[in-house]
């Protein structure tokens with residue numbers, strides 16, 4: 173069974189999510205990857221505010237391809253989340269509730285999720301054409317000079333993700349692997 | 358001497374670069390189709406079906422299969438009896454890439470300075486180009502864009518000869534396990550063994566150009582490939598790392614003689630976006 177969620181996300185919603193839950197996200201989400209994270213976190217440490225209010229929001233780690241004429245966005249699958257780990261805490265402090273990416277998070281980020289009540293969602297990496305279909309609008313709101321790495325506000329409908337790390341310390345990849353591992357190295 | 362004009366090279370590179378990004382090769386699609394049958398985990402099966410649907414939709418709508426349209430990697434085999442006219446060959450290859458990425462709605466992912474400013478070059482050039490001189494009067498160009506998610510998980514080790522097959526195997530399995538979901542499995546694993554530091558890395562990449570399921574002609578490499586496929590799929594990572602029995606759809610090994618004191622091993626991890634296209638001029 174899939175859970176249909178609407179952004180912004182509240183603590184109560186986060187508390188109900190468990191590793192492995194299939195979620196369909198709806199509403200506005202924001203894109204940011206390596207360069208945008210670096211800039212946002214630098215801004216915060218200089219006492220400035222990031223380009224959008226983090227409260228209850230979800231960041232999608234993605235750098236889309238350019239849209240063809242008539243398209244909302246080009247191909248838009250998740251990028252590897254762990255590269256953003258260094259930048260996560262200041263954003264969680266400002267109220268960020270969710271991140272969408274692919275791959276493992278560090279132990280440190282898993283602890284931060286518990287501390288700040290937030291979740292990490294995994295989207296299926298590489299199925300970039302299918303994921304783009306759930307994106308209904310896209311608008312660059314900051315750092316336009318970064319090209320594909322600019323911050324975009326996306327409106328998504330039933331964007332499919334899986335809870336990869338919840339606030340209870342669960343990890344979808346670890347649990348999945350252990351179930352099927354026939355050798356350990 | 359047979360002549361090939363640069364304009365022809367530019368056009369051909371542009372075409373294969375766009376095609377490779379929009380259409381997954383048929384052998385790769387077949388491999389995923391049979392993986393759906395083999396996969397034991399329900400979520401793994403579901404991921405594989407999404408991957409297949411993504412491939413089909415990308416081809417139908419002529420869109421990039423994955424948003425990471427990669428570093429543009431070119432393997433260029435030049436017949437020793439061919440003469441390139443009308444400009445510089447390297448410039449022509451890069452021009453083809455530039456046109457493909459800017460006109461084909463592909464993502465520009467290259468930055469000039471790798472450490473400090475990291476400013477985007479805006480057209481995905483320069484390409485990484487490997488040249489090989491071969492007999493004949495043709496030019497054969499293979500384009501294989503490589504996303505960073507999987508490339509970043511690739512590794513190389515200079516093992517000791519005493520580490521032997523045990524050591525080599527452990528290194529390959531460790532690399533795949535560490536790569537896990539970050540590399541977007543199901544994977545194709547390219548393994549280069551022998552040569553020296555840089556040559557073994559190139560071998561591991563070259564191994565990825567063979568067709569899926571095409572075993573090495575070398576009986577030793579072949580045996581190793583079969584053993585590695587079996588063990589990699591026992592690691593339990595499965596499609597997208599959610600757990601499962603299909604972690605890799607193929608493993609290809611390239612061997613080369615090496616120094617009496619060396620045992621170099623390189624593992625080039627390829628994600629499910631196993632894209633390539635080729636042309637002969």
Ligand code: SF4
Pocket residue numbers: 249250251297298299423424425426503504505506507508539540541628629630
């Ligand atoms: S690892 Fe491959 S499939 Fe995954 S996002 Fe990168 S290029 Fe795409």
